[in-house]
Amino acid sequence: MINILYDIIIFIITISSLVIIHEYGHFYIARLFNIYVECFSLGFGKKIFQYRDKYGTNYILRLVPFGGYVKIPDVITKNNIKYIKKFKLLFLNQINFFKQLLIILGGPLANIIFAIFIYWIIFFIGLPIKRNIINEINYVSIANLIRLKPNLEIKKINNINSNNWIFLNLELIKHSNINHQINLENNKTNSNLIMNKKINIDNNFIKFSKEKNLILMLGIIPKGLKINPIITYILPGSPAEKSKLCIGDKIISIEGKKFIDWYNFQKIIYNNKNKIIHMNIKRKQKNINISILNTFNKFKKNNFLGFLPQIKNIKDTSICIYKLNFIKSLEKAIKETLKSIKLILNSFIYLFHNKKNIYKLNGPLSIGHIASILIRKNFIYYFMFLALININLSLINLFPIPILDGGQLLFLIYEKIIGTKLSYHFKQLIYIISIIILIIMMGFTLINDFKQF
Numbered sequence: 001m002i003n004i005l006y007d008i009i010i011f012i013i014t015i016s017s018l019v020i021i022h023e024y025g026h027f028y029i030a031r032l033f034n035i036y037v038e039c040f041s042l043g044f045g046k047k048i049f050q051y052r053d054k055y056g057t058n059y060i061l062r063l064v065p066f067g068g069y070v071k072i073p074d075v076i077t078k079n080n081i082k083y084i085k086k087f088k089l090l091f092l093n094q095i096n097f098f099k100q101l102l103i104i105l106g107g108p109l110a111n112i113i114f115a116i117f118i119y120w121i122i123f124f125i126g127l128p129i130k131r132n133i134i135n136e137i138n139y140v141s142i143a144n145l146i147r148l149k150p151n152l153e154i155k156k157i158n159n160i161n162s163n164n165w166i167f168l169n170l171e172l173i174k175h176s177n178i179n180h181q182i183n184l185e186n187n188k189t190n191s192n193l194i195m196n197k198k199i200n201i202d203n204n205f206i207k208f209s210k211e212k213n214l215i216l217m218l219g220i221i222p223k224g225l226k227i228n229p230i231i232t233y234i235l236p237g238s239p240a241e242k243s244k245l246c247i248g249d250k251i252i253s254i255e256g257k258k259f260i261d262w263y264n265f266q267k268i269i270y271n272n273k274n275k276i277i278h279m280n281i282k283r284k285q286k287n288i289n290i291s292i293l294n295t296f297n298k299f300k301k302n303n304f305l306g307f308l309p310q311i312k313n314i315k316d317t318s319i320c321i322y323k324l325n326f327i328k329s330l331e332k333a334i335k336e337t338l339k340s341i342k343l344i345l346n347s348f349i350y351l352f353h354n355k356k357n358i359y360k361l362n363g364p365l366s367i368g369h370i371a372s373i374l375i376r377k378n379f380i381y382y383f384m385f386l387a388l389i390n391i392n393l394s395l396i397n398l399f400p401i402p403i404l405d406g407g408q409l410l411f412l413i414y415e416k417i418i419g420t421k422l423s424y425h426f427k428q429l430i431y432i433i434s435i436i437i438l439i440i441m442m443g444f445t446l447i448n449d450f451k452q453f
Contacts, residue, residue, distance in 0.1 A: 141219020238306020
């Protein structure tokens, strides 16, 4: 119950910060051009707090912390005339096209600027990153075929510096789609001697790996993860199930050889295809001998015998602090933001490329859950996530849906080209339709969220 309450609080803080930054972008540009702003509202539903400033802007906090808006009226009323006369304020239709354009873009720009600011601070104070040091290699894998070894550190991918696993995975995905031959530069952790390893990846592998961690798919186990010989899952109908292996069994030896590591365990199984494998396991303080028919060909996609081992986090000695000076931090922050924009745009393209991908859309519950996990783990990771969803929000708001900023831009550009204003009733009808579309989309993402929890 406490965890759920904690998740809700973090969710409210996260969503509210996004909305405040976004709406303040509109508000700031409007004030900059001396435009009268009637209302700055956060959330929807019943008002729980309001305050009116000297310029006549009513700041409202509402009960449900979803969304918000800045209201800029088109006409003089009894409520606003005194503020307009006193401070000589303007309406939106009294300023030129370019200024109106900037007010609409103010929200998305504010989110982008805020993301840059977050990245700037993080790179300046220092970001803990995991160096690309290999802990283990799977025996039947591309990594083993090109003879990557434990304790090697991957430095570059196709001549691009790579200083952490997240960046390396993104670059692997990107380069594998462009060029199926990938060059990795690596060296031993205690040596400066650079070695080159070439990976050839076919289209089937790329298609299969598109939504997964390409590093693990290649057979690389990063530093900080350790495979223990304890069974955590058994595939129904597999040789492991037929031999009466149980979850929790600990593998002591295989074919009379003591378990050393996962690499050697896989090697023995691979070299004994379609033969009976003899294993000694420990179950509830008892040692038991088990024989398994190794039908490798049938279950090669499910870890050989049809069971999964325990993978645990261990003390990671590969973590280092990535820190830059004041100017370099800003440069890196801008580059990171541009990289995130490109990545998100590619995700949108991929999302709509296949109708089934829409079932992977996450909603507010997922955002809140991820945010609460990250803030428990490390505040820096939480702020990295906050920067990313700020960029997400800015791009989504530019979608050509009338109720969003992108729709407002379309109206503005259309009216500029045609030379006449769209009718009030037509706009209202379009707004209602777009609200219904957004509600349906929100409901769909909530259903996806509930399926995950």
